[in-house]
Amino acid sequence: MTNWGHYLNQMRANAPLVQNITNYVSMNIMANVMLAAGASPAMVHAEEEAAEFASFTSALTINIGTLSAPWVNAMQMAAKAANDAGTPWVLDPVAAGATAFRRETAAKLLALNPSIIRGNASEIMALAGAITKGKGADSADSVEAAQEGAKALAKSIGCVVAVTGPQDFITDGATSYGVTNGHALMPLVTALGCSLTGVVAAFAVGQPHLEATTAALAYYGLAGEVAAETAQAPGSFATALIDALHTVTPDILSQAAKVELL
Numbered sequence: 001m002t003n004w005g006h007y008l009n010q011m012r013a014n015a016p017l018v019q020n021i022t023n024y025v026s027m028n029i030m031a032n033v034m035l036a037a038g039a040s041p042a043m044v045h046a047e048e049e050a051a052e053f054a055s056f057t058s059a060l061t062i063n064i065g066t067l068s069a070p071w072v073n074a075m076q077m078a079a080k081a082a083n084d085a086g087t088p089w090v091l092d093p094v095a096a097g098a099t100a101f102r103r104e105t106a107a108k109l110l111a112l113n114p115s116i117i118r119g120n121a122s123e124i125m126a127l128a129g130a131i132t133k134g135k136g137a138d139s140a141d142s143v144e145a146a147q148e149g150a151k152a153l154a155k156s157i158g159c160v161v162a163v164t165g166p167q168d169f170i171t172d173g174a175t176s177y178g179v180t181n182g183h184a185l186m187p188l189v190t191a192l193g194c195s196l197t198g199v200v201a202a203f204a205v206g207q208p209h210l211e212a213t214t215a216a217l218a219y220y221g222l223a224g225e226v227a228a229e230t231a232q233a234p235g236s237f238a239t240a241l242i243d244a245l246h247t248v249t250p251d252i253l254s255q256a257a258k259v260e261l262l
Protein backbone atom coordinates (compact mmCIF):
# COMPACT_ATOMS: atom_id res chain seq x y z
CA MET A 1 0.00 0.00 0.00
CA THR A 2 1.40 3.41 -0.96
CA ASN A 3 2.07 5.79 1.89
CA TRP A 4 0.31 8.83 0.39
CA GLY A 5 0.83 10.83 3.58
CA HIS A 6 4.58 10.77 2.87
CA TYR A 7 4.06 13.30 0.07
CA LEU A 8 2.15 15.68 2.38
CA ASN A 9 4.89 15.31 4.97
CA GLN A 10 7.58 16.11 2.39
CA MET A 11 5.68 19.12 1.07
CA ARG A 12 5.23 20.56 4.57
CA ALA A 13 8.89 19.90 5.43
CA ASN A 14 9.95 21.84 2.29
CA ALA A 15 7.25 24.55 2.58
CA PRO A 16 8.16 25.33 -1.04
CA LEU A 17 7.96 28.76 -2.61
CA VAL A 18 5.49 28.47 -5.52
CA GLN A 19 5.11 31.24 -8.09
CA ASN A 20 1.60 31.50 -9.51
CA ILE A 21 0.60 33.27 -12.70
CA THR A 22 -3.09 32.87 -12.04
CA ASN A 23 -6.41 34.51 -12.81
CA TYR A 24 -7.85 37.44 -10.85
CA VAL A 25 -10.75 35.33 -9.53
CA SER A 26 -8.44 32.83 -7.86
CA MET A 27 -5.64 34.93 -6.38
CA ASN A 28 -6.88 35.29 -2.82
CA ILE A 29 -8.39 31.87 -2.20
CA MET A 30 -5.49 30.12 -3.96
CA ALA A 31 -2.94 31.86 -1.74
CA ASN A 32 -4.97 31.01 1.38
CA VAL A 33 -5.37 27.37 0.31
CA MET A 34 -1.65 27.02 -0.33
CA LEU A 35 -0.68 28.63 2.98
CA ALA A 36 -3.12 26.38 4.85
CA ALA A 37 -1.66 23.32 3.13
CA GLY A 38 1.88 24.35 4.14
CA ALA A 39 3.34 25.95 1.00
CA SER A 40 4.48 29.50 0.37
CA PRO A 41 2.62 31.09 -2.57
CA ALA A 42 3.60 34.22 -4.51
CA MET A 43 1.39 35.70 -7.23
CA VAL A 44 3.89 37.15 -9.73
CA HIS A 45 2.73 37.76 -13.29
CA ALA A 46 4.20 41.01 -14.67
CA GLU A 47 6.22 40.74 -17.89
CA GLU A 48 8.94 42.78 -16.16
CA GLU A 49 9.58 40.16 -13.45
CA ALA A 50 7.81 36.83 -14.10
CA ALA A 51 10.85 35.15 -15.71
CA GLU A 52 13.29 36.48 -13.11
CA PHE A 53 11.10 35.11 -10.32
CA ALA A 54 10.72 31.77 -12.14
CA SER A 55 14.52 31.40 -12.16
CA PHE A 56 14.58 30.92 -8.36
CA THR A 57 11.13 29.68 -7.33
CA SER A 58 10.73 26.01 -6.34
CA ALA A 59 7.72 25.50 -8.62
CA LEU A 60 5.56 27.54 -11.00
CA THR A 61 1.89 27.40 -11.96
CA ILE A 62 0.46 28.97 -15.10
CA ASN A 63 -3.32 29.43 -15.28
CA ILE A 64 -5.06 30.89 -18.35
CA GLY A 65 -8.28 31.91 -16.58
CA THR A 66 -8.19 35.67 -17.20
CA LEU A 67 -5.88 36.12 -20.15
CA SER A 68 -4.53 39.14 -21.95
CA ALA A 69 -1.65 39.50 -24.42
CA PRO A 70 0.95 40.79 -21.91
CA TRP A 71 0.10 37.89 -19.59
CA VAL A 72 0.64 35.38 -22.40
CA ASN A 73 4.09 36.87 -22.96
CA ALA A 74 4.88 36.67 -19.25
CA MET A 75 3.65 33.07 -19.12
CA GLN A 76 5.92 32.00 -21.96
CA MET A 77 8.96 33.77 -20.50
CA ALA A 78 8.32 32.28 -17.05
CA ALA A 79 7.85 28.75 -18.43
CA LYS A 80 11.14 29.04 -20.34
CA ALA A 81 12.94 30.29 -17.22
CA ALA A 82 11.51 27.43 -15.15
CA ASN A 83 12.62 24.92 -17.78
CA ASP A 84 16.12 26.44 -17.85
CA ALA A 85 16.32 26.10 -14.06
CA GLY A 86 14.95 22.53 -14.06
CA THR A 87 11.96 23.72 -12.03
CA PRO A 88 8.61 21.90 -12.32
CA TRP A 89 5.73 23.91 -13.71
CA VAL A 90 2.03 23.08 -13.77
CA LEU A 91 -0.44 24.23 -16.43
CA ASP A 92 -4.08 24.94 -15.50
CA PRO A 93 -5.89 25.30 -18.84
CA VAL A 94 -9.02 27.14 -17.64
CA ALA A 95 -11.73 27.08 -20.36
CA ALA A 96 -9.06 25.98 -22.86
CA GLY A 97 -11.55 25.08 -25.61
CA ALA A 98 -13.80 28.12 -25.26
CA THR A 99 -12.19 30.63 -27.65
CA ALA A 100 -9.51 30.82 -30.34
CA PHE A 101 -7.34 32.98 -28.03
CA ARG A 102 -7.41 30.29 -25.33
CA ARG A 103 -6.75 27.46 -27.80
CA GLU A 104 -3.78 29.35 -29.29
CA THR A 105 -2.37 30.23 -25.86
CA ALA A 106 -2.76 26.66 -24.64
CA ALA A 107 -0.88 25.41 -27.73
CA LYS A 108 1.98 27.86 -27.06
CA LEU A 109 2.21 26.69 -23.46
CA LEU A 110 2.04 22.98 -24.35
CA ALA A 111 5.00 23.58 -26.68
CA LEU A 112 6.96 24.64 -23.58
CA ASN A 113 6.56 21.20 -21.98
CA PRO A 114 4.63 21.59 -18.72
CA SER A 115 5.66 19.03 -16.09
CA ILE A 116 2.04 18.50 -15.03
CA ILE A 117 -1.33 19.57 -16.47
CA ARG A 118 -4.34 19.80 -14.09
CA GLY A 119 -7.75 20.57 -15.48
CA ASN A 120 -11.38 19.49 -15.60
CA ALA A 121 -12.58 16.99 -18.21
CA SER A 122 -13.60 19.50 -20.90
CA GLU A 123 -10.30 21.37 -20.56
CA ILE A 124 -8.18 18.23 -20.88
CA MET A 125 -10.26 17.02 -23.83
CA ALA A 126 -9.76 20.38 -25.56
CA LEU A 127 -5.97 20.13 -25.09
CA ALA A 128 -6.09 16.59 -26.43
CA GLY A 129 -7.72 17.84 -29.65
CA ALA A 130 -11.42 17.16 -29.02
CA ILE A 131 -13.92 19.79 -30.09
CA THR A 132 -15.44 20.82 -26.76
CA LYS A 133 -15.94 24.29 -25.38
CA GLY A 134 -16.80 23.15 -21.87
CA LYS A 135 -19.14 25.49 -20.03
CA GLY A 136 -16.82 28.42 -19.47
CA ALA A 137 -14.57 27.53 -16.54
CA ASP A 138 -16.80 24.53 -15.70
CA SER A 139 -16.78 21.11 -17.31
CA ALA A 140 -19.45 19.91 -19.71
CA ASP A 141 -17.90 16.44 -20.06
CA SER A 142 -17.39 13.43 -17.81
CA VAL A 143 -14.00 12.42 -16.41
CA GLU A 144 -14.41 9.03 -18.14
CA ALA A 145 -14.76 10.77 -21.52
CA ALA A 146 -11.42 12.54 -20.97
CA GLN A 147 -9.34 9.51 -19.95
CA GLU A 148 -8.07 8.37 -23.36
CA GLY A 149 -7.29 11.96 -24.37
CA ALA A 150 -5.47 12.48 -21.07
CA LYS A 151 -3.27 9.44 -21.71
CA ALA A 152 -2.48 10.55 -25.29
CA LEU A 153 -1.71 14.08 -24.09
CA ALA A 154 0.58 12.80 -21.32
CA LYS A 155 2.47 10.64 -23.83
CA SER A 156 2.81 13.34 -26.46
CA ILE A 157 4.06 16.01 -24.02
CA GLY A 158 5.94 13.64 -21.72
CA CYS A 159 4.15 14.95 -18.64
CA VAL A 160 1.60 13.98 -15.98
CA VAL A 161 -2.04 14.85 -16.71
CA ALA A 162 -4.66 15.09 -13.94
CA VAL A 163 -8.36 15.23 -14.84
CA THR A 164 -10.52 16.31 -11.90
CA GLY A 165 -14.25 16.00 -11.26
CA PRO A 166 -16.54 13.75 -9.19
CA GLN A 167 -13.61 11.30 -9.32
CA ASP A 168 -10.09 12.17 -10.46
CA PHE A 169 -7.89 10.47 -13.07
CA ILE A 170 -4.11 10.91 -13.05
CA THR A 171 -1.83 9.50 -15.74
CA ASP A 172 1.64 9.70 -17.24
CA GLY A 173 0.38 7.82 -20.30
CA ALA A 174 1.61 4.44 -19.01
CA THR A 175 0.48 4.26 -15.37
CA SER A 176 -2.84 5.72 -14.19
CA TYR A 177 -4.45 6.28 -10.79
CA GLY A 178 -8.04 7.01 -9.79
CA VAL A 179 -8.90 9.13 -6.72
CA THR A 180 -12.41 9.14 -5.27
CA ASN A 181 -11.87 11.50 -2.33
CA GLY A 182 -13.86 14.72 -2.70
CA HIS A 183 -17.22 16.35 -2.02
CA ALA A 184 -20.04 17.67 -4.21
CA LEU A 185 -19.74 21.16 -2.65
CA MET A 186 -16.24 21.61 -4.13
CA PRO A 187 -17.36 22.72 -7.61
CA LEU A 188 -19.74 25.25 -6.01
CA VAL A 189 -16.87 27.42 -4.72
CA THR A 190 -15.04 29.35 -7.43
CA ALA A 191 -11.34 28.78 -8.01
CA LEU A 192 -11.01 25.60 -5.99
CA GLY A 193 -9.61 23.92 -9.10
CA CYS A 194 -7.08 26.75 -9.57
CA SER A 195 -6.14 26.46 -5.89
CA LEU A 196 -5.67 22.71 -6.25
CA THR A 197 -3.24 23.37 -9.10
CA GLY A 198 -1.07 25.32 -6.66
CA VAL A 199 -1.20 22.45 -4.16
CA VAL A 200 -0.17 20.02 -6.92
CA ALA A 201 2.84 22.22 -7.76
CA ALA A 202 3.90 22.32 -4.11
CA PHE A 203 3.66 18.52 -3.80
CA ALA A 204 5.68 18.03 -7.02
CA VAL A 205 8.83 19.74 -5.71
CA GLY A 206 11.58 17.11 -5.49
CA GLN A 207 9.08 14.22 -5.77
CA PRO A 208 8.02 11.86 -8.59
CA HIS A 209 5.33 13.82 -10.40
CA LEU A 210 2.77 11.03 -10.94
CA GLU A 211 2.66 9.97 -7.30
CA ALA A 212 2.97 13.51 -5.93
CA THR A 213 0.03 14.67 -8.08
CA THR A 214 -2.05 11.68 -6.98
CA ALA A 215 -1.26 12.37 -3.32
CA ALA A 216 -2.14 16.06 -3.74
CA LEU A 217 -5.54 15.19 -5.23
CA ALA A 218 -6.32 12.65 -2.49
CA TYR A 219 -5.29 15.18 0.18
CA TYR A 220 -7.44 17.92 -1.37
CA GLY A 221 -10.47 15.67 -1.79
CA LEU A 222 -10.08 14.40 1.77
CA ALA A 223 -9.98 17.98 3.06
CA GLY A 224 -13.25 18.52 1.17
CA GLU A 225 -14.77 15.53 2.96
CA VAL A 226 -13.59 16.82 6.35
CA ALA A 227 -14.92 20.32 5.59
CA ALA A 228 -18.35 18.93 4.73
CA GLU A 229 -18.62 17.45 8.23
CA THR A 230 -19.06 20.98 9.60
CA ALA A 231 -20.24 23.04 6.59
CA GLN A 232 -23.23 22.22 4.44
CA ALA A 233 -23.34 25.20 2.04
CA PRO A 234 -20.74 26.81 -0.28
CA GLY A 235 -19.78 29.93 1.71
CA SER A 236 -18.99 28.25 5.00
CA PHE A 237 -17.58 25.26 3.10
CA ALA A 238 -14.85 27.45 1.58
CA THR A 239 -13.70 28.48 5.04
CA ALA A 240 -13.99 24.95 6.41
CA LEU A 241 -11.93 23.63 3.50
CA ILE A 242 -9.08 26.02 4.28
CA ASP A 243 -9.23 24.89 7.92
CA ALA A 244 -9.26 21.21 6.92
CA LEU A 245 -6.26 21.65 4.61
CA HIS A 246 -4.40 22.89 7.67
CA THR A 247 -5.55 20.16 10.07
CA VAL A 248 -5.34 17.01 7.91
CA THR A 249 -2.13 15.21 8.88
CA PRO A 250 0.03 12.82 6.85
CA ASP A 251 -1.25 9.92 8.99
CA ILE A 252 -4.89 10.83 8.37
CA LEU A 253 -4.16 11.09 4.63
CA SER A 254 -2.50 7.68 4.56
CA GLN A 255 -5.51 6.15 6.30
CA ALA A 256 -8.27 7.92 4.34
CA ALA A 257 -6.82 8.29 0.81
CA LYS A 258 -9.12 6.56 -1.68
CA VAL A 259 -6.62 5.84 -4.44
CA GLU A 260 -6.74 2.99 -6.92
CA LEU A 261 -4.08 1.91 -9.38
CA LEU A 262 -6.06 1.57 -12.63
Ligand SMILES: Nc1ncnc2c1ncn2[C@@H]1O[C@H](COP(=O)(O)OP(=O)(O)O)[C@@H](O)[C@H]1O
Pocket residue numbers: 119120121137138139164165166167168181182183184185186187191192193194196217220221
Ligand atom coordinates in the same frame (compact mmCIF):
# COMPACT_ATOMS: atom_id res chain seq x y z
N1 LIG B 1 -18.94 16.36 -7.91
C1 LIG B 1 -17.80 16.30 -7.21
N2 LIG B 1 -17.69 15.45 -6.15
C2 LIG B 1 -16.57 15.38 -5.44
N3 LIG B 1 -15.46 16.13 -5.69
C3 LIG B 1 -15.50 16.99 -6.74
C4 LIG B 1 -16.66 17.11 -7.55
N4 LIG B 1 -16.40 18.02 -8.51
C5 LIG B 1 -15.14 18.45 -8.31
N5 LIG B 1 -14.59 17.84 -7.24
C6 LIG B 1 -13.25 18.07 -6.68
O1 LIG B 1 -13.05 19.47 -6.71
C7 LIG B 1 -11.68 19.79 -6.95
C8 LIG B 1 -11.60 20.76 -8.14
O2 LIG B 1 -11.91 20.05 -9.30
P1 LIG B 1 -12.79 20.62 -10.50
O3 LIG B 1 -14.08 21.16 -10.01
O4 LIG B 1 -12.85 19.54 -11.53
O5 LIG B 1 -11.85 21.77 -11.05
P2 LIG B 1 -12.22 23.09 -11.85
O6 LIG B 1 -12.73 24.02 -10.78
O7 LIG B 1 -10.92 23.53 -12.43
O8 LIG B 1 -13.25 22.76 -12.87
C9 LIG B 1 -10.99 18.44 -7.18
O9 LIG B 1 -10.39 18.04 -5.96
C10 LIG B 1 -12.14 17.49 -7.52
O10 LIG B 1 -11.86 16.16 -7.15
Ligand SMILES: Cc1ncsc1CCOP(=O)(O)O
Pocket residue numbers: 023025026065066094137189190191192193194195
Ligand atom coordinates in the same frame (compact mmCIF):
# COMPACT_ATOMS: atom_id res chain seq x y z
C1 LIG C 1 -14.93 31.79 -12.95
C2 LIG C 1 -13.67 32.08 -13.65
N1 LIG C 1 -13.65 32.84 -14.78
C3 LIG C 1 -12.43 32.99 -15.28
S1 LIG C 1 -11.25 32.25 -14.37
C4 LIG C 1 -12.40 31.67 -13.25
C5 LIG C 1 -12.05 30.86 -12.07
C6 LIG C 1 -12.13 29.41 -12.40
O1 LIG C 1 -11.71 28.67 -11.30
P1 LIG C 1 -11.89 27.10 -11.22
O2 LIG C 1 -11.52 26.53 -12.55
O3 LIG C 1 -10.93 26.69 -10.17
O4 LIG C 1 -13.32 26.84 -10.84
Ligand SMILES: [Mg+2]
Pocket residue numbers: 094119120137193194
Ligand atom coordinates in the same frame (compact mmCIF):
# COMPACT_ATOMS: atom_id res chain seq x y z
MG1 LIG D 1 -10.44 25.17 -13.37
